[in-house]
Amino acid sequence: MTKKAIILAAGRGSRMREMTNDRPKGLVELASKPLVAWQIDALRSAGIDDIVIVTGYRGEQFAPYADRTIPNDDWANTNMVSSLICAAAEIDGPVIISYSDIVYAPSIVKKLMAAPGDTALAYDKDWLTQWNRRFEDPLSDAETFRISNDNILTEIGGKTNSLAEIEGQYMGLLRFSSQTIDAILSVTTEEERPKMDMTSLLMRLINAGHTIHGAAISGGWCEVDSTSDLRVAHEIVDEGQLTLEA
Structure with a gap:
């Protein structure tokens, strides 16, 4: 059973x-509460009792x-994958992995926890509703996301000019196991990990034959990547579209 979460919060x-x-x-405030506090409340409400934060800037x-923090000492020169590897030893079973700039309902965490397999991610089928509010042209930021009828991810992170190639929005919330980490270490090199982003890593895993399951949701979350966000x-x-009600 999933009882641990790792929040990747090294960036400025x-x-x-x-x-x-x-x-x-991650400590910018939304409705008088830091983003990371929203995440922790949602995770605790979903039954997570051990929360680790990978830190960097300040x-x-x-x-x-956090229950524990782990530093990414080279945060200024590395991407999310390096922060994940810093916490690899903590992934000793099914663990929720969360970006630090997203806010989500506990129900989304529970749905992700219930997804099958060693590796899973949450994705929003109704992504365009939020993207239309965030961007004048939603396609300026969106990337490819394709998933099979049985919720197996087949493509993620590519550039696109077509809504037809976007069957959902990856939201930065995953569930990894120790087997996932073993697979990551086997399909990437130590030299390339510092500059690799998470969607590139996920696509690398798919191309290597690793199965990534999807947990479909519809709203109930947001991403805060800019002041306009x-x-x-x-x-x-x-x-009232985002609450911490379970």
Whole structure:
């Protein structure tokens, strides 16, 4: 049973501008609560009792929020995959992996926990509703996402100019096992991991024959990658579309 979560929170979040001058991105506040506190409340409500945060920029500020912290000392020169590898020893069973700039309902965590297989991710079938609020042209940010009828991921992270190639939105919430980490280490090299992003890693796993299951959701979350995203997130919370109700 999944009882542990790892939040990847090493980055500064430069697109948040002056809001991250004195704090990491995960501690920017949404409705008077830091983003990471939203995540922790959702994870605890879903039954997670052990939360680890991988830190970097101003990482000491996360200490009050985590059961343990693990530093990514080279956070300024590496991507999300390196932060994940920093915490590889913590993935000794099924573990929830969360980005630090997303907010989600406990029900999404529970659905991801219930997905089959060693590796799974949550994805939003109704992604375009939120992307239309975030971007004048949703395709300027969206990437390919294809999934089979039995919820097996077949493609992710490619550039596209067609909505037909986007069957959902990867939201930065995954479930990995120790077998997933073994697979990651076998299909990537130590030299390429520092510059590899998560969707490239997932596509590498797919191409190597590793099965990634999808947990489909419809709304109930948001991503805060910029100051304009934060405004949209406040609107979503105010409208009651995002709560921490289980």
